[in-house]
Amino acid sequence: MSATMIKEFRLPDLGEGLTESEILSWKVAVGDTVTLNQVIAEVETAKAVVELPSPFAGVVAALHEQPGTVVEVGKPIVSFEVDSAEGGSAQADTNEHDDGGHGGEVPTAAAKREPNLVGYGAVLENTGRPTRKARGQVAPAQSPVAARVEPTVALESAGAERPRSTPPVRKLARDLGIDLSAVQGSGPGGLITREDIQQYTDAEASQKTGQGTATQASPARQGERETRTPIKGVRKFTAAAMVQSAFTAPHVTEFLTVDVTATMELLARLKGSKAFEGYKLTPLTLAAKALLVALQNNPSLNSRWDEANQEIIQFNYVNLGIAAATPRGLTVPNIKDADRLTLRELSAALTDLTDTARSGKTQPADLSGGTISISNIGVFGIDAGTPILNPGEAAILALGSVRKAPWVVEDQVVVRQVMSLSLSFDHRLVDGEQGSRFLADLGTILADPAMVLTMI
The missing domain is CATH 4.10.320.10 (E3-binding domain)
Structure with a gap:
């Protein structure tokens, strides 16, 4: 019979130095056999809901936190019973025991640092701060034997102490x-x-x-007069970011209404083309491509103000953020190196980004590193607005709805399809002339897509 050991999994840093996450639900129970990288829990950070994969292959020995508990990074959340011959897997443990009768000495965190789970950033050192515990939490087993043979008893005890529900x-x-x-x-x-x-x-x-x-x-x-909702998770993070942006960067917003009839005709032709069969094409797709082209001649809008180093950082790549309304609040995931994508690749990336955001599965890495953003307010029937900059970015473009309206063409009033563009930019980074030229270039492309040939 092979020897086993208990390995403890500590909550990893899920991106950008986040210090805590809330356990939303467990996908496993005590006594379940799990495989390496099997999803064991769903947790919510300040930015997104993340599925947490198992760093070990073995049997779940104990769940240290209950759904609804906010846990600090580095705190133990689940213990596994693993085969000592295989050594578990990806994450070493600061609390492991074996069956060899070596006294069960537990090495300290200072004596043995655990590697981080692949893809989730660095693990923070133990700060000594207490973790907020869920009601009726079961203490970790004190010996290898107890950890192996008592999980069922512990679960029953917990069931008697804490409320049972789904x-x-x-x-x-x-x-x-x-x-x-x-x-x-x-x-x-x-x-x-x-x-x-x-x-x-x-x-x-x-x-x-x-x-x-x-x-x-x-x-x-x-008919209660008030409904109170706790401010936490994505909404809390978004609120703090928007306040910081609004009171740090001097915002300027410019507006331009464009006759986009030619763009809408191009969109109809592309939808009927075999080259784009199976791709989802919308006004956002073509507007995003137009923005990427316009940036080539107006790079100041793809930059960042570095206050700490007193520098202006101009990006030679474009990570295009798309504001997405989700059940958990507003998020702005971005498409990495969007400027290198063809129109078909950009279409596929936009579809994947929005579908992932709406399902609440956007990963923290996809929410960081954006360089410029688009907010598609037109889908709500809105014509124009004054969008707030995504923190760290120089500009954000709001796309209004496409509407039929009277328009003057060759001194004749005719019905055309028009769209309003609202561009907010950081006046520390972008002068009025630069912002106006960018907006004019963007309008030129959307009014006559063939003008792209004069800009590339």
Whole structure:
């Protein structure tokens, strides 16, 4: 019989020095056998929801944190029982034991530094700060034997101490600000259901108003005057970034309305072309390509202000950010080296970016490193706006909706398809002349796509 050891997986830095993440859900349970890189949990950072792969192949011995818990980077979240002959896998452990009877001495973090999980950045040193624990958390096993033979007992103990519910119900409770320990479960074995949450909110509403019983209508149906939602995750990060941008970079916004009839005709021809069969083409696709061309003659809009070093950094590549509205808030993932892509490649990249963002699967690496951004407000029927710069970028373009409108062509008023462009830029980096020339070049391309030949 092969010897086994316990290996502990600590929450890695999921990108750009993030210090904590919230455990949204576990995809495994104690006693489950997992393979290397199998998804074991879903966690939310300040920027995105990330699927966490297992760094070991083995059996889940203990889950140290519960869904809804905010965990600091470097803190243990799960322990695995692995074959000591194979040594587990990608991540060494600062808390490992074997069955050889060597006393079970645990090396300290200072004595043994654990490598980071591939692709998730550096692991922070233990700061000694306490971790916020979920109710009823089970302490890690104190010996190899206990870790191997007691997970079932520990799970039962935890089940008796903490409320039992499913991940969707726990999320509902978190969204409503309800402590599950105060809710009586009506399901099998005391399982808390959605109906239990509803009855609890009904009862609270009745107590606040002094009317009726727990069977009254919910607060929403009663016409409560306020709804409070915790500010956290993506929305918290976005709010802080927008405030920083608005009060750091001196914003200037310029507007240009363009006759895009020729661009829309080109779009229709491309959609019917075999060369673009299977590709999703939209006004955004062609506007993004036009922006990339216009940048070649106006590089100041693809730059950054480095306050610390008192330098202006001009990028010789374009990581094109696309503002995306997601269920968790606004994100701006970017397409790396977008300036090197053909129109078909750009179309595919835009489709992949938006689909990934809407599903909440955008990775932290895709949210950093942008150099200029587009906000497609036209999809909401909006004509123009004053977009706020994505922090660290010199410019952002808002695309308005394409509308039929009267337009003067050769002294005749005719119906044309028009679009308004709104360009915000950092006046420290971009002079009014430079911003105006860029916007004019962009408008020229969208008014007559053939003009691209004069710019490249």
